[in-house]
Amino acid sequence: MAAVDTDPSTLYVVRNEVDADCEYHCDAVASRFPAADEVDFVAGERIPLDDADGVVLTGSTAAVYESERRPWIDDQATLVRELVDREIPTLGVCFGHQIANAALGGTVxxxxxxxxxxxxxxxxEPLFEGVAPVVPALHGDAVTEPGAEMEVIASADHARVFGTRHRSAPLWTVQFHPEVTAALRDRLVEDFGWEPTAFSFDDVSADRIFEHFDRFVAEATP
Incomplete structure (x- = not known):
């Protein structure tokens, strides 16, 4: 599927990976938004919120409950609350899903x-329009109780809170990885023990989520 062109909206992709060898999933998200500005949150970069029309929070091999040794996690929780207050469209993926819910009082x-x-x-729901139910899951943590004002919009047998949406702010989150395709399978096998199932990547259309989010940002941009 073609990459998403966010111009003329100003969209930021917040990279959260702490392991340089696993940056490829952040690269895959960023490749869907070639006009976006990338922010290395772990390295101390931050978003100029006055300029932001939309924000994507990537996954990470870090855990949201590791804030004592990773102070940037508390900073990102504060960012989430500011994004909600400012009603800036935000999409959280995997770690992004977890930090968004934790920032709003949920449990991971x-x-x-x-x-x-x-x-x-x-x-x-519009985020999932045309999205097939087979999706790539890659996580060791899960949201067990959603944050305040967060409605569950996706579930799976192994994860009850598999996706959420804020009741009033333009915040959506998914535990699964819309950016993961068959092209990454060998890396996923090597790094995470990716397991074969009866499903195929031919069954997956989760990357449409990025197109829908891009539309939400464009519609909200003055």
């Missing part, structure tokens, strides 16, 4: 690694 726990294609139940 270690539940064991899931690294495979799974079948999800997706709500009838």
């Amino acid at each position: 726990e270690h539940v064991g690694t899931t690294a495979r294609l799974v079948e999800a139940t997706l709500a009838d």
Whole structure:
């Protein structure tokens, strides 16, 4: 599927990976938004919120409950609350899903690694228009209780809170990885023990989520 062109909106992709060898999933997200500005949050870069029309929070091999040794995590939780207050369209992916819910009072726990294609139940909601239920799951932590004002919009057998949406602010989150395609499978096998299932990447259309989010940003941009 073609990359998303966010121009003339100003969109920021917040990179959260702490392991240089795993940056490829952040690269995959950023490649979907070639006009976006990338922000290395772990390295201390921050978003100029007065200029932001939309924000994407990537995944990470860090955990949201590691803030004592990773102070940037608390900074990102503060960022989430500011994005909600300012009503800036925001999409959280995996770690982004977890930090968004944790920032709003939800609970994130270690539940064991899931690294495979799974079948999800997706709500009838614009973010998931045309998105097939088979999606790439790659995570060891999960949101067990959503944050305040966050509605569950996706679930799976192994993760009840598999996607959320804020009731009033333009904030959407997904635990799964819309950016993961068959092109990354070898790396996922090597790094995370990716498991084969009866599903195929031919069954996956989760990257449409990026197109929908891009539309939400464009519609909200003055």
